[in-house]
Structures are given as structure tokens and as C-alpha cells.
Amino acid sequence: MPRIILKNAKVVNENCTFETDVLLEGDYIARMDADISDANASVVDLNGDLLLPGIIDDQVHFREPGLTHKGTIATESRAAIAGGITTFMEQPNTNPQTTTLQKLEEKFSIASKDAFANYSFLFGGTNDNLEELKRLDKNACSGVKLFLGSSTGNMLVDDESVLEKIFSNTEMVISAHCEDEGTIRANMAKYQEMYGDDIPVEMHPIIRSAEACYLSSSKAIALAKRTGARLHVFHISTGIETDLFTNEIPLEKKKITSEVCIHHLWFSDEDYAKKGTLIKWNPAVKTKEDRDKLWDALLDDRIDVVATDHAPHTLEEKNNPYTKAPSGGPLVQHALLAMLEKEQEGKISLEKMVEKMCHNPAKLFDIDRRGFVREGYYADLVQVTRNSKNEVKKDNIFYKCGWSPFEGTTFDSKVARTFVNGHLAYENGRFSEKRNAKRLTFNR
Incomplete structure (x- = not known):
């Protein structure tokens, strides 16, 4: 040995x-x-x-199977270890989607041969796979992912009776993408009428607005409280959402937790002029005031985890007009470096950074013997x-x-x-x- x-x-x-x-x-x-x-x-x-303990990234899109021109489990996990990420949890909006036990195990099979970093996957909930979800063993994977707003690889769950049943029928962590679809569609129609397909990218945080995020997050949290489900809200992007979460109890006792991503802590809407669709994400990068409030909530423990939402697309795809340019960008290689830069600026301590990127993901998902430097x-x-x-x-x-x-x-x-x-x-x-x-x- x-x-x-x-x-x-x-x-x-x-x-x-x-x-x-x-x-x-x-x-x-x-x-x-x-x-x-x-x-x-x-x-x-x-x-x-x-x-440091190896970083645990609870939200990545490595694009395999089906979207491998953008990235693969091999290429993106290799980039991840170059960035100090030793464990990843990959999302279900691939092609085919990870919405059956068979497709879940097929992903595990690929990762067992190709992954450079430790791995697990989230099982996708849909409007019509509740029975399959009920068969999922609570130790089989990281948890369940629900898209409560449409995003890349549309897996929108918009049937409220189905949502209630999903929240009532799993012991696993339910991780949710929260944006209100009705609000987004209404905003999109308004700006398409004004600009056609070539909407200025600066309109992205207005189309996918703070209101859309808050409506969806608050609704998911109310449902979790009513059903007793274990809810984790992915990529909080607005200041107003941070008030939905508590810091009055330790993480181990929280039933409702939250995550913020690197891009929402680094960029603001002022960066669209220079970066354009390269910083088009769902949820959108919003105002400096939102960013400041996200930092406040991260530091006072209303936000529990920092992740990447690594979601690569080709430059050719990103350089399309607004309505055709996909949302998402690659981050795993540079996430730790970005946070270390903020530590150097005095924004966060090393110890708090390690807590949010290593310890807390391990605790939140009940990961066995990772996330800490311990004998x-x-x-x-x-x-x-x-x-x-x-x-x-x-x-x-x-x-x-x-x-x-x-x-x-x-x-x-x-x-x-x-x-x-x-x-x-x-x-x-x-x-x-x-x-x-x-x-x-x-x-x-």
C-alpha cells in the first residue's frame, strides 16, 4: 500500500x-x-x-451522455482536479435525461471508467416519473433534482400535484432550480416584441428577474415546510431570496438549505457590456446590490454552500443572438482560485471558504468520510x-x-x-x- x-x-x-x-x-x-x-x-x-480538503462541487453539468461536443465526464472532471475539485455531483439534464434508474446506472458506469474526480449524480424528477423515483434507494446517489424553471435541456416540472407527491415521497435531498416560468415567459414575450431574437444581453436579469426567482423559491420552501421534505435551493441569485433562509440553527438540523454559485459572487449586471453572453446563466447574474447581499448571507450562514453550476457550451453556441445563445459556462477549473482571490481581498476567511466548499457539502449530502482533513x-x-x-x-x-x-x-x-x-x-x-x-x- x-x-x-x-x-x-x-x-x-x-x-x-x-x-x-x-x-x-x-x-x-x-x-x-x-x-x-x-x-x-x-x-x-x-x-x-x-x-485544503478537496472541494466538493454539488452542481455540475458535464454533458455526457448526448452533449459530448460541449464536454464529457472525462474532460470536465480532469479540469476539475486542476481546480482542486475532487468530488462532483452531476445533473440530470443530459441526453437522454437521467430520469430512470437504468439511465442513472449508465452514468455511473461511464464515470467508473472515465472520471478523474470522485462522483455521484442527481436523479431527475419530471411530471411523469414519480413511480420510478419511489424505487430509488436513498443511498444510490446524491439526491433528486427538480427544475422549477426551464433551463438547458428542458426538464420543467410544472404540475403542482406531482410536485406535492415528489416532496412527500422521498427521504433524499431535493435540489431545486427555482425560477417562475410564467413570469419569465411574460417578460420574454415583451422583449421579443421590442427586439426580436437579438435582445440585448443586458436584459437577461430583467427577463429572468428577481421576482421570478423569489416567487419560485418561496413557493418551493412553503411546499417543503408543508410536506416536511428536505429541500436544497440551488444557485440563489438575488438579495431578496436570502431572507427566506435561516442561520438560527446549525446546518445539521436544517431541513431547508441553500447554495450560491461562483459567478453570482463574482460578476454583476455591469459585466454584461464586456462579457456578453459568456456570462449568460440561468438564474441570471443580477445587480451589485444583489451580489453584496449574497455575500452577506454566505458569511452569516443563511447560505450554506458555494458551488459552480459548471455548464460548458461551445463558443459558437454562446456567440448566437440572445434568444439562441444557451445559458451556462465553464467554472470548475477556476472556482477555488476565484474564492481565494476574494479571501485575499478580505471578503471571506480561508476557514469560512473551506466550510462552504468542503465541509458543508459533505454534511448536507451525508457523504461518507470526505470534505475534511481527518485521520x-x-x-x-x-x-x-x-x-x-x-x-x-x-x-x-x-x-x-x-x-x-x-x-x-x-x-x-x-x-x-x-x-x-x-x-x-x-x-x-x-x-x-x-x-x-x-x-x-x-x-x-
């Missing part, structure tokens, strides 16, 4: 930052102590660099070098789509090494061709 000693690490874990050595044995963290020695171990000197846990670890200028350019982007909304941005940190289950999977721009990723298991 291979042994590796990580010397001179500055570990960030469980609201503490401390210096230690870390002994990896096989898939696991075997020991943490000062000045570990082992004649049978190889030694990697971190020279005082940060050592006996899987050795999913990320070495970060500070004060190492890192400009995002075409030639260092690993996404299959070949572009990033962060192109031209220079980050002050870099991911030096990523360990997946104790295996050195990525090191300074180079990848191990050995895949040591595992299917997630859960403690439910």
Missing part, C-alpha cells in the same frame, strides 16, 4: 489553520502530526503551502501556492469547450497538487493518467 508524507503543510480545516505533516496510506489519511517520518514512505515537501478520512487534498501569479489564457484552459469567463483574469494563487483518494492526480499542470476516483457513498 503506497505511503506518502506531506511535509510542512499549512492545513485549513474545521475553523482552524495549523502546521502539520500528513501521512497518506493508500486511499486514506493515516496520521497528522509534527515531523512524521517513515522509511517506507515517499516525501512531498509542501514548503508551508496551504493544504481515517479519504485523502482528497489540495495544495495551494500563494503569491504565484496565474493568468487565465486559452493555452492553460482544460475545458473541452476551450474558453472561460475568467480569461484575462490574473489570480494570485495556483493549485499546485491535487490528491484524489491518496493518489497524486494533478501536479503543476500535469495529470496522472491513472484514475483513482470512486463512487460516493453516503451515511443516511
Whole structure:
């Protein structure tokens, strides 16, 4: 069983930052102590660099099967480990959609051969697959995904009686995309009448408005409270929605939780003029005031998790006129770097960042032995070098789509090494061709 000693690490874990050595044995963290020695171990000197738990991204779209010209489980998970993401949960709006147990297991089969990072998938709820959902074992996958507003790969669930039954018939976490479809359609009709297909992209947050988000989120939360369902609201994008969530109880006791994505914390509607459809997401990037309130809610624990909603499209697709340009963009390679930049600016502490990107996803989804730097846990670890200028350019982007909304941005940190289950999977721009990723298991 291979042994590796990580010397001179500055570990960030469980609201503490401390210096230690870390002994990896096989898939696991075997020991943490000062000045570990082992004649049978190889030694990697971190020279005082940060050592973080591997990032757990609870919302990605890796596009396989059916949309593999945009990305695959292999290409996007490879980019993820370059960004320090060691675990991903992939969404069901592929082609075919992940709405049967057979299609779910087919995805697991692909990932078992191709994934560079640990993996699980969300099972898609629809207007007509309730019986299939009832057959889903609560430990089979991450949870259930519901689109309560249409998005890429339309899986809109708009039958209220079906929603009530789904909320009443699963013990699993229900993750929801919340935007009110009626409001969006009315807004779209108005602006199409004014502009045709070539609507200015600056209208995107007006079409997919704060009102549309709040109406849908508040309705989902009311339904969860009425049925006792375990609800997780994906990609909160507005300030007004943050008041729907509480920080008065610990995460472990919350029945209703929420997530914010990197792009909603980084960009605002002022960036549409420069970035155009490259920052067209659903829900839309909104105002600076919304962004500020999202940060406030993240820091005071009304928002529980930071994720990416990584959703690649080709540049050719994104360069279409507004109504034909798909929403979504690639983020897994640069999410951690973006958050580290905000930490350098004093926006968030390292400890709080690790809580939101590592600890809380593990807690929220009941993931077995991941998300923390602890003895006996899987050795999913990320070495970060500070004060190492890192400009995002075409030639260092690993996404299959070949572009990033962060192109031209220079980050002050870099991911030096990523360990997946104790295996050195990525090191300074180079990848191990050995895949040591595992299917997630859960403690439910």
C-alpha cells in the first residue's frame, strides 16, 4: 500500500489553520502530526503551502451522455482536479435525461471508467416519473433534482400535484432550480416584441428577474415546510431570496438549505457590456446590490454552500443572438482560485471558504468520510501556492469547450497538487493518467 508524507503543510480545516505533516496510506489519511517520518514512505515537501480538503462541487453539468461536443465526464472532471475539485455531483439534464434508474446506472458506469474526480449524480424528477423515483434507494446517489424553471435541456416540472407527491415521497435531498416560468415567459414575450431574437444581453436579469426567482423559491420552501421534505435551493441569485433562509440553527438540523454559485459572487449586471453572453446563466447574474447581499448571507450562514453550476457550451453556441445563445459556462477549473482571490481581498476567511466548499457539502449530502482533513478520512487534498501569479489564457484552459469567463483574469494563487483518494492526480499542470476516483457513498 503506497505511503506518502506531506511535509510542512499549512492545513485549513474545521475553523482552524495549523502546521502539520500528513501521512497518506493508500486511499486514506493515516496520521497528522509534527515531523512524521517513515522509511517506507515517499516525501512531498509542501514548503508551508496551504493544504485544503478537496472541494466538493454539488452542481455540475458535464454533458455526457448526448452533449459530448460541449464536454464529457472525462474532460470536465480532469479540469476539475486542476481546480482542486475532487468530488462532483452531476445533473440530470443530459441526453437522454437521467430520469430512470437504468439511465442513472449508465452514468455511473461511464464515470467508473472515465472520471478523474470522485462522483455521484442527481436523479431527475419530471411530471411523469414519480413511480420510478419511489424505487430509488436513498443511498444510490446524491439526491433528486427538480427544475422549477426551464433551463438547458428542458426538464420543467410544472404540475403542482406531482410536485406535492415528489416532496412527500422521498427521504433524499431535493435540489431545486427555482425560477417562475410564467413570469419569465411574460417578460420574454415583451422583449421579443421590442427586439426580436437579438435582445440585448443586458436584459437577461430583467427577463429572468428577481421576482421570478423569489416567487419560485418561496413557493418551493412553503411546499417543503408543508410536506416536511428536505429541500436544497440551488444557485440563489438575488438579495431578496436570502431572507427566506435561516442561520438560527446549525446546518445539521436544517431541513431547508441553500447554495450560491461562483459567478453570482463574482460578476454583476455591469459585466454584461464586456462579457456578453459568456456570462449568460440561468438564474441570471443580477445587480451589485444583489451580489453584496449574497455575500452577506454566505458569511452569516443563511447560505450554506458555494458551488459552480459548471455548464460548458461551445463558443459558437454562446456567440448566437440572445434568444439562441444557451445559458451556462465553464467554472470548475477556476472556482477555488476565484474564492481565494476574494479571501485575499478580505471578503471571506480561508476557514469560512473551506466550510462552504468542503465541509458543508459533505454534511448536507451525508457523504461518507470526505470534505475534511481527518485521520481515517479519504485523502482528497489540495495544495495551494500563494503569491504565484496565474493568468487565465486559452493555452492553460482544460475545458473541452476551450474558453472561460475568467480569461484575462490574473489570480494570485495556483493549485499546485491535487490528491484524489491518496493518489497524486494533478501536479503543476500535469495529470496522472491513472484514475483513482470512486463512487460516493453516503451515511443516511
